[in-house]
Amino acid sequence: MALNPPLRPEYEVSLPPLLDLPVERELSRAQRLWQQGWLRKSLILLVLAVIWEIAARYQNNDLLLPGFVQVSHALVEGIISGELLSKVAISLNVLVKGYLLGIVLAFVMTSLAVSTQLGRDLLSTLTAMFNPLPAIALLPLSLLWFGLGEASLLFVLVHSVVWSLALNTYAGFQGVSETQRMVGRNYGLRGLRFVWLILIPAALPSIVSGLKIGWAFAWRTLIAAELVFGASSGKGGLGWYIFQNRNELYTDKVFAGLVVVILIGLLVENLIFSLIERHTLKRWGMQR
Numbered sequence: 001m002a003l004n005p006p007l008r009p010e011y012e013v014s015l016p017p018l019l020d021l022p023v024e025r026e027l028s029r030a031q032r033l034w035q036q037g038w039l040r041k042s043l044i045l046l047v048l049a050v051i052w053e054i055a056a057r058y059q060n061n062d063l064l065l066p067g068f069v070q071v072s073h074a075l076v077e078g079i080i081s082g083e084l085l086s087k088v089a090i091s092l093n094v095l096v097k098g099y100l101l102g103i104v105l106a107f108v109m110t111s112l113a114v115s116t117q118l119g120r121d122l123l124s125t126l127t128a129m130f131n132p133l134p135a136i137a138l139l140p141l142s143l144l145w146f147g148l149g150e151a152s153l154l155f156v157l158v159h160s161v162v163w164s165l166a167l168n169t170y171a172g173f174q175g176v177s178e179t180q181r182m183v184g185r186n187y188g189l190r191g192l193r194f195v196w197l198i199l200i201p202a203a204l205p206s207i208v209s210g211l212k213i214g215w216a217f218a219w220r221t222l223i224a225a226e227l228v229f230g231a232s233s234g235k236g237g238l239g240w241y242i243f244q245n246r247n248e249l250y251t252d253k254v255f256a257g258l259v260v261v262i263l264i265g266l267l268v269e270n271l272i273f274s275l276i277e278r279h280t281l282k283r284w285g286m287q288r
Contacts (some may be wrong), residue, residue, distance in 0.1 A: 041270075052068045053067045053069060056068065062251065062252070063249060064251070066251050066252040066255055071252050071255040074250075074253045074255070074256040075260070078253065078256055084238075084241065084256065084260065087237055087240070087257075088237075090237040091222060091226070091237030091238040092264075094153050094154065094222060094237065095157065095222050097154055098153065098154045098157025098160075098161065099157065099214065099215060101157075101158050102158045102159075102162045102218065105158060107169065109126075109162070109166050110166050110169045110173060111192060111195050113166075114173050123170060127166060130159065130163055131163035131164070131167065135157070135159045136156065136228065139156050139225050139228070142155040142156055153225055156221055157218050160217040160221040161214035161215075161218050162214075164210055165207075165210040165211060165214040166210075168206045168207065168209050168210025169203065169206060169210055172202075172203025172204070172205065172207055172210075173195075175203065176198070176199055176202040180198055180202050183198070184197065204280055204281060204284075205281055208273065208276060208277060208280075211273070215273075216265070219261070219264070222237070223242075224239065226238065226240045226242075226243065227239040238260060238261065241253075242254050242257035245257065
């Protein structure tokens with residue numbers, strides 16, 4: 001016997017208007033400006049510059065601590081004369097070469113590590129051996145092997161980049177989910193195509209972190225190498241500029257060189273790496 005439940009009559013419920021809800025106020029101009037990250041960072045730099053100037057005036061010894069204004073004058077003079085810019089160009093030329101070589105070598109090693117057991121053993125053994133070894137400690141050996149030239153600096157730069165990048169990249173590859181790996185295998189991806197199309201996009205946050213760490217290590221290794229061992233191939237870079245002015249007791253120029261080192265680090269971080277993250281990680285929802 002079929003059941004025929006009674007039909008419920010339709011009805012409407014009249015709701016009172018929502019009049020007591022608080023209305024969100026529009027942000028003021030100051031609040032909108034405060035939402036800008038570049039403005040907050042600029043204020044931090046301005047506060048640090050003021051503290052620096054106050055400390056220098058209190059110290060009252062230009063040889064030990066020149067003020068921010070005095071260092072700014074030395075920086076502008078170095079840029080106008082072209083001396084400082086030429087030193088920066090020499091250092092960046094060597095740095096980019098060593099950085100790119102380190103990236104290529106790190107990706108070759110990690111690709112082998114995710115493909116073969118021998119590659120995994122090789123990567124774990126080499127990183128355990130050489131990652132704790134300071135790059136600057138290898139410079140005397142590289143000078144013995146390659147002589148006083150660009151090749152010596154490239155050797156230590158590659159060492160400073162490859163191990164941190166390889167460790168971060170391999171850790172990112174290990175964190176790729178099995179589901180994504182199965183998708184790649186179902187499409188018949190093997191070897192380098194599997195690494196390029198599946199592992200690298202999935203492990204991109206770790207890879208970008210490794211690239212940042214490798215860049216920082218390479219930059220400070222290059223400056224330290226030029227400070228300790230001077231010019232390479234008869235050409236002195238930014239570290240040599242700092243070292244030479246320290247010998248001649250031009251402390252304001254020494255600080256100007258250090259400021260350029262800091263500014264280049266800030267530009268690379270906030271322009272190049274931020275651009276990469278904005279167009280990849282944040283765009284793909286992999287980073288907030």
